[in-house]
Amino acid sequence: MKSIHKNKTPYRRALLPAIWLAVMQAGLAFEASAADQNQFSLSGSELRAGWLEYDYNNPSGDPSINKGHKDSKGFYIVPKLSLRTPEYAGFSGRVTFAGATDLGINNEDEQSRLFVFDPVENKDFAILQELFIEYNSEQNHLLVGRNEIYTPMIEHDDYYMLANSFAVASYKNSTFDNTAIHAGYFYEMAGVWDSGANGTEFNSMSDASFVPQINKDEADDEGVWYAALDFNNDLHHAQLWNYYATDLYNILFAQYNLKKKSASLGHDFGAQFIDFSQVGKLKSSDTEIDYNIFSLKYDVAFEQGWSIASGIAKYSDGDGQGSTLGAWGGYPYFANGMIFHFFEAGSLRDASSYKIQGGFDFSKTTNARTGLYARYTYYDLNPSYSISSDGQPQDFMKMFGVQLKQSYLKGGYFTGTFEQHKVDHEKNVWALRLIGGYKF
Numbered sequence: 001m002k003s004i005h006k007n008k009t010p011y012r013r014a015l016l017p018a019i020w021l022a023v024m025q026a027g028l029a030f031e032a033s034a035a036d037q038n039q040f041s042l043s044g045s046e047l048r049a050g051w052l053e054y055d056y057n058n059p060s061g062d063p064s065i066n067k068g069h070k071d072s073k074g075f076y077i078v079p080k081l082s083l084r085t086p087e088y089a090g091f092s093g094r095v096t097f098a099g100a101t102d103l104g105i106n107n108e109d110e111q112s113r114l115f116v117f118d119p120v121e122n123k124d125f126a127i128l129q130e131l132f133i134e135y136n137s138e139q140n141h142l143l144v145g146r147n148e149i150y151t152p153m154i155e156h157d158d159y160y161m162l163a164n165s166f167a168v169a170s171y172k173n174s175t176f177d178n179t180a181i182h183a184g185y186f187y188e189m190a191g192v193w194d195s196g197a198n199g200t201e202f203n204s205m206s207d208a209s210f211v212p213q214i215n216k217d218e219a220d221d222e223g224v225w226y227a228a229l230d231f232n233n234d235l236h237h238a239q240l241w242n243y244y245a246t247d248l249y250n251i252l253f254a255q256y257n258l259k260k261k262s263a264s265l266g267h268d269f270g271a272q273f274i275d276f277s278q279v280g281k282l283k284s285s286d287t288e289i290d291y292n293i294f295s296l297k298y299d300v301a302f303e304q305g306w307s308i309a310s311g312i313a314k315y316s317d318g319d320g321q322g323s324t325l326g327a328w329g330g331y332p333y334f335a336n337g338m339i340f341h342f343f344e345a346g347s348l349r350d351a352s353s354y355k356i357q358g359g360f361d362f363s364k365t366t367n368a369r370t371g372l373y374a375r376y377t378y379y380d381l382n383p384s385y386s387i388s389s390d391g392q393p394q395d396f397m398k399m400f401g402v403q404l405k406q407s408y409l410k411g412g413y414f415t416g417t418f419e420q421h422k423v424d425h426e427k428n429v430w431a432l433r434l435i436g437g438y439k440f
Contacts, residue, residue: 038086038087039086040083040084040085040086041083041084042081042082042083042084042440043082043084043094043440044080044082044084044094044096044130044439044440045080045081045082045439045440046078046079046080046082046411046437046438046439046440047077047078047079047080047437047438048077048078048079048080048161048162048435048436048437049075049076049077049078049435049436049437050075050076050078050161050433050434050435050436051073051074051075051432051433051434052072052073052074052075052076052114052116052161052432052433052434053072053073053431053432053433054069054071054072054073054113054114054429054430054431055071055429055430055431056069056070056071056113056427056429057071057427057428057429058070058071058427059071061112063389064389064390065389065390065426065427066344066389066423066426066427066429067344067389068389069112069113070110070112070113071110071113072110072111072112072113072114073106073110073114074102074106074107074110074111074114074116075102075103075105075106076100076101076102076106076114076116076161077100077101077102077103078098078099078100078116078161078162078437079098079099080096080097080098080129080162081096081097081098082094082095082096082097082130083095083096087136090135090136090137091133091134091135092133092134092136093131093132093133093134093145094130094131094132095128095130095131096128096129096130096131096165097126097127097128097129098126098127098129098162099124099125099126099127100116100117100124100125100161100162100200101124102116102117102124108122115160115161115192115193115199116161116162116192117192117200118192118198118199118200120198121198121200125200125201127165127190127200127201127202128146129146129148129162129163129165129190130145130146130147130148130165131145131146132144132145132146132147133145138174139173139174139175140171140172140173140174141170141171141172141174142170142171142172143168143169143170143171144168144169144170145167145168146165146166146167146168146202147165147166147168147170148163148164148165148166149166149168149170151182151226151228151241151330152239152241152253152255152330152332153241153243153251153253153274153328153330153332154166154186154224154226154243154328154329154330155328155329155330155331156191156329157191157193157194157329157330157331159415160193160433160435161192161193161435162191162192162193163191164189164190164191164193164194164195164199164328164329165189165190165191165202166186166187166188166189166190167186167187167188167189167202168184168185168186168187169184169185169187170182170183170184171183171184178231178232178233179229179230179231179232180228180229180230180232181228181229181230182226182227182228182229182230182241183226183227183228184225184226185223185224185225185226186205186223186224186226186328187204187205187223188202188203188204188205188208188223189202189203189204189205189208189328189329190202190203191208191329193329194326194327194328194329195208195328196208196209196210196211196216196327204221204222204223205222205223205224205245205328206219206220206221206222206223206245206246206247206248207221208327208328209245209248209323209327209328210322210323210324210326210327211248211249211282211287211289211323212287212323214285215247215248215281215282215285215287218247218281218282218285219245219246219247219248219280219281219282220247222245222246222247222248223245223246224243224244224245224246224328225243225244225246226241226242226243226244227241227242228240228241228242234259235258235259235260236256236257236258236259237255237256237257237259238255238256238257239253239254239255239256240252240253240254241253241254244279245279246279246280247279247280247281247282248278248279248280248282248289249276249277249278249279249282249289249320249323249324250275250276250277250278250279251274251275251276251324252273252274252275252277253272253273253274253332254272254273254274255270255271255272255273255332256270256271256272257269257270258270263303264302264303265300265301265302265303266300266301267298267299267300268297268298268299268300268301269296269297269298270295270296270297270298270299270334271295271296272293272294272295272296272297272332272333272334273292273293273294273295274292274293274295274332275291275292276289276290276291276292276320276324277289277290278290278320287320287323288318288319288320289319289320289323289324290318290319290320291315291316291317291318291319291320291321291349292315292316292318293313293314293315293316293333294313294314294316295311295312295313295314295333295334295335296311296312296313296334297309297310297311297312297334297335298310303364304364304365305360305361305362305363305364305365306358306359306360307357307358307359307360307361308356308357308358308359309355309356309357309358309359309375310355310356310357311333311334311335311336311353311354311355312334312335312352312353312354312355313333313334313335313352313353314351314352315348315349315350315351315352315353316350317349317350317382318349319349319385321347321348321349322347325348334355335353335354335355335377336353336355336377337375337377337399337401337419337421338375338399338401338403338417338419339401339417339419339431339433344397344421344423344426344429345379345381345386345394345397345423346381346385346386346387346388346389346394347381347382347385347386347387348379348381348386349382349385349386350382350384350385351379351380351381351382351386352379352380353377353378353379353380354377354378354380355375355376355377356375356376357373357374357375357376358373358374359371359372359373359374360372360373368406369406369407369408370404370405370406371404371405371406372402372403372404372405373402373403373404373405374400374401374402374403375399375400375401375402375403376398376399376400377398377399377400378396378397378398378399379396379397379398379399380395380396381394381395381396381397381424383395386424388423388424388425388426389426390425392424392425393424393425394423394424394425394426395424396422396423396424397421397422397423397424398421398422398423399419399420399421399422400419400420401417401418401419401420402417402418402419403415403416403417403418404416404417409438411438411439411440412436412437412438412439413436413437413438413439414434414435414436415433415434415435415436416432416433416434416435417431417432417433418430418431418432419431
């Protein structure tokens with residue numbers, strides 16, 4: 001029988017989701033009576049469950065196989081309880097409590113790569129995930145506090161078990177037609193999937209980054225400033241964002257989309273440029289961050305429900321991908337995989353990637369709110385930089401994935417994703433994620 005650590009109480013684990021279920025069931029009646037913005041509501045509450053399995057062909061965690069990543073699997077329940085205040089003179093607020101538990105049923109030796117619990121403490125947790133006040137008017141939006149915010153390169157990334165949350169001060173101005181001006185400051189982050197620190201609690205943005213610990217210490221709990229200009233109308237979407245992480249690195253994100261729709265067809269052509277460059281104290285360290293990515297995409301969607309998406313990306317001959325890609329939850333890349341994104345290769349320095357995806361949305365022609373998608377991504381690696389776990393140069397990485405998405409009732413959802421990887425001079429990898437839940 002699997003032993004239970006002294007700080008893992010099975011009764012508490014079983015009680016946590018039960019309490020949330022009872023509160024949410026009672027909250028359905030409460031929510032029905034809170035039909036306008038002048039009453040409290042449970043908007044944002046959610047109960048999510050998921051089975052996660054990652055097979056690296058490495059049951060013992062051998063460092064010479066797939067970077068030492070160990071086979072992992074487990075079942076988790078993630079409850080969230082949100083309470084939103086009424087709006088008064090444009091002001092409102094929300095508080096969200098969240099947590100994660102495995103009910104004590106998982107094998108602790110098989111959870112090292114699941115990114116639901118903190119990998120060091122490896123136990124269930126609860127967190128005050130959101131606590132913010134915001135002001136909304138016709139032309140201005142101001143938010144201060146903990147929030148599941150979205151920006152292209154720093155975002156909540158709510159596609160896994162628990163979304164990222166940030167301590168942030170953000171401002172958006174919409175004075176000009178079709179144009180938004182953004183500015184703000186990220187101070188702290190929580191999120192096990194995307195944080196480089198203990199994601200079950202809030203840490204400074206510098207500590208949550210993926211740079212080496214010596215650089216985090218030199219940054220001394222600094223945050224990330226950002227500013228952006230975003231133009232969006234029925235045909236054109238152009239955006240320019242800049243993120244300045246003091247004493248770490250600067251991110252410049254530029255993207256343009258040309259969108260054209262007819263009665264039977266929709267087109268989306270996109271061009272994207274992202275540049276990472278070290279700043280401040282990081283410039284004088286041994287860590288190098290100096291590269292960019294240029295990408296193109298073309299997506300087409302048919303009235304009958306069929307869709308095709310394609311993308312191509314080129315990484316420049318500069319270092320720093322391992323310290324930056326996916327940091328703080330930003331995944332706006334045009335050509336990547338479904339689950340692992342692109343981290344299984346030794347390096348993406350001077351690499352190219354190509355993506356093709358086909359899908360069918362059954363809701364366009366039937367009553368089924370279901371979508372089925374298949375994606376293939378190929379990475380052309382530079383063997384001078386990308387080295388396998390056992391020291392051999394790598395020429396390629398291939399990813400194939402299928403995904404089923406469903407929605408039901410008013411707030412129910414399910415996403416099933418399977419992906420298989422072949423990385424040059426590594427054992428094959430496959431992964432399965434079955435995640436579903438209900439949003440209140």
